[in-house]
Amino acid sequence: MLLLISVVKTSTISMLTDDETTNSTSLNLDTLDSNNVDVFRQLLNQETIIRMTLVKNVHALMKDMLTLQEKLTAAENRISKIHTSTDHEISKLKEEVKLLKTENEFLKNNSAQVRADIDHLNENLTDLSNTLTDVKIEVRYLSITLFDINTNVRETAEILQHHNNSMENINSDIAHNDRKQSAALLELRKQHVRFIDDFRNTTRTLKADIDQFQTDQWRLSASVSSLELFRANQTNTKCDQNQEVAFTASVSLASSTWNSGTLIFDVVITNTGNGYNPSTGVFTSPRSGTYVFYVSAVEYTTQYLKIDIVINSVSKVRMMGHSSTSYQTGTNMVVLNLQKGDSVWVGYAGGTGYYTQSVPTTTFSGFLVS
Secondary structure: HHHHHHHHHHHOHHHHOOOOOOOOHHHHHOOOHHHHHHHHHHHHHHHHHHHHHHHHHHHHHHHHHHHHHHHHHHHHHHHHHHHHHHHHHHHHHHHEEEEEEEEHHHHHHHHHHHHHHHHHHHHHHHHHHHHHHHHHHHHHHHHHHHHHHHHHHHHHHHHHHHHHHHHHHHHHHOOOOOHHHHHHHHHHHHHHHHHHHHHHHHHHHOOOHHHHHHHHHHHHHHHHHHHHHHHHHHHHHOOOOOOOEEEEOOOOEEEOOOOEEOOOOOOOEEOOOOOEOOOOOOOOOOOOOOEEEEEEEEEEEEEEEEEEEEEOEEEEEHHHHHHHHHHOOEEEEEEEEOOOOOOEEEEEEOOOOOOOOOOOOOEEEEOOOO
């Protein structure tokens, strides 16, 4: 602004009057010749043009100053807004820093807890390792026990083979002396029954160690009974047409996995007429007539059970134990007209397993009516 004022002020001073403030229009033109007058006029015109140009430039500069002031004011407003926004963001950043510090403290505490949990887990792993060592020792002892069991099985097989040989010798003597042979067979039957009872008691004590092996042992004892029945059938080949036929059999052990085939009732309670085979679970009709068959079975816990009474591979009636409650008992009975040689058994129809006790609860019975 001082520069502009100085320019305006100096513009009022004529350069032609040696910086004097004398008005240029009051000059004495009489003393000048015509040439000087023309030059003077041209100089006046140029001075006038210069003055006008200076005034115009001054106005432009004033306008630029006003524009610059407006822009400066706008810039100051923007700077103020930026300061305000910056202060707000700084306050937010401070709050976030506080939150981060809080989270950091929480993570430090949580890290300490995690370290404690890891230490506890390491202690548990050490205990588990000790437990696994104990289990390995128990497995070794169990292996030794199983080896002893296998030895007993081989000895039992030798005993059974000896008894089989004895029965063959007895069968050869039957033709010579029926009465003596009958007495010998009766005594042998008693010996076998005692042997089978002892064998069953032994296998029951081994149930907790090897359930499958115990099942095989019972099948073996059932085979001995079947062989005995076969021998008895050989001594009575001619069947009386008025003979009685009736049987009742039960399962010796419960099973949680049985799910197919024929349900074998391997313990014979009654077998008049020798029509039932405990090793196969099949009743074969020794003569034609009307028979009544009855089955009763208990499901294993809540594993539902469905079994059929089957004649010659055709299901006739079905028993079912529902799984709504534990140990449901299902029963069914059927009257059938059989021809000699027809086969009847109990077959799988659905579910898994069956249950029994020392006094049988799962049984299969049949008898001849007429």
